[in-house]
Each structure stands twice: as structure tokens, then as C-alpha cells.
Amino acid sequence: MKKIAAMFFVCFYLLAGAGYAQVKNIPASVTNTFKTKYPQVVPVSWIKDGKGYAARFYTNGEPCTVRFTNNGDWLDETKKVSFGDLGSNVKNAFSQSKFASWHAYEVNEIHEKNKDKQYRILIRNRQEKGRYIYFDMKGQIMKEVLTM
Numbered sequence: 001m002k003k004i005a006a007m008f009f010v011c012f013y014l015l016a017g018a019g020y021a022q023v024k025n026i027p028a029s030v031t032n033t034f035k036t037k038y039p040q041v042v043p044v045s046w047i048k049d050g051k052g053y054a055a056r057f058y059t060n061g062e063p064c065t066v067r068f069t070n071n072g073d074w075l076d077e078t079k080k081v082s083f084g085d086l087g088s089n090v091k092n093a094f095s096q097s098k099f100a101s102w103h104a105y106e107v108n109e110i111h112e113k114n115k116d117k118q119y120r121i122l123i124r125n126r127q128e129k130g131r132y133i134y135f136d137m138k139g140q141i142m143k144e145v146l147t148m
């Protein structure tokens with residue numbers, strides 16, 4: 001039993017080390033764009049993303065993820081915000097929607113390249129599965145996505 005546990009830990013650390021080695025080699029074009037766009041941000045953890053690289057960090061105490069192409073082009077930013085930080089258009093639209101009685105668990109502000117900001121709110125109630133509701137800045141519901 002001890003041998004199995006020891007092999008598990010060795011394998012875990014080897015895999016973790018291999019993953020870490022991959023994200024240490026971030027192209028300079030990506031890190032330069034990051035430093036230009038987010039000059040005050042430290043520390044950063046990098047992960048390989050299907051379209052390039054993603055940087056994770058905290059801003060104002062809340063998690064934020066930004067993604068870049070392999071060439072360093074900025075793709076998008078997703079940051080956690082509080083429900084109270086939403087604009088009145090979005091808060092009013094939510095409170096007047098069919099989901100007004102649902103509880104909002106998490107709110108994210110999403111800004112994609114060449115698009116207006118949008119807001120993703122994770123909502124749940126006792127009777128149904130949770131879902132993400134996407135609002136535009138004007139407070140219009142853009143889409144609903146069921147959660148697992």
C-alpha cells in the first residue's frame with residue numbers, strides 16, 4: 001500500500017512538473033502584450049489555452065482571466081464582479097425577468113475583442129437546474145445556458 005501511495009505522489013509531481021515546464025515558455029509577444037495591457041498586475045499564473053495562452057491573476061481582490069493568441073493578440077477578459085457592481089440596466093433587467101426569484105451565485109464581466117462587455121450571472125433555485133444568464137450592457141438577455 002505504501003508503494004502505491006509513493007508511486008502516486010511521484011507520478012503526480014512528475015506530471016505537475018511537466019505541466020509547469022510547458023507554461024514557463026510563454027512567447028515574448030504574449031508576455032509583452034500582457035505587460036502593456038496590465039502593467040500593475042502581479043503575480044500571474046499562465047496556462048496553455050486551446051487558442052493560445054491564458055493569464056490568471058487577481059484585480060481588486062477578485063479573480064480575472066485574460067486570454068491571448070500564440071502571437072500575443074488579446075482575445076478576451078473575464079473577471080468576477082459583485083452583483084452590486086452591475087450597472088442599473090442589468091440589475092433592473094434581472095429583477096424584472098422571469099428569474100427574479102432565483103439566487104445569483106456568481107457574476108462575471110466578460111469583454112471580448114471587438115465586442116461590447118457582457119455579464120454572465122450564475123443563478124439557481126431549488127426546483128430547477130442552475131443556469132448562466134448572459135446580459136448585454138443595456139440589460140437585454142442575450143442567452144441562457146443550463147449548467148450541469
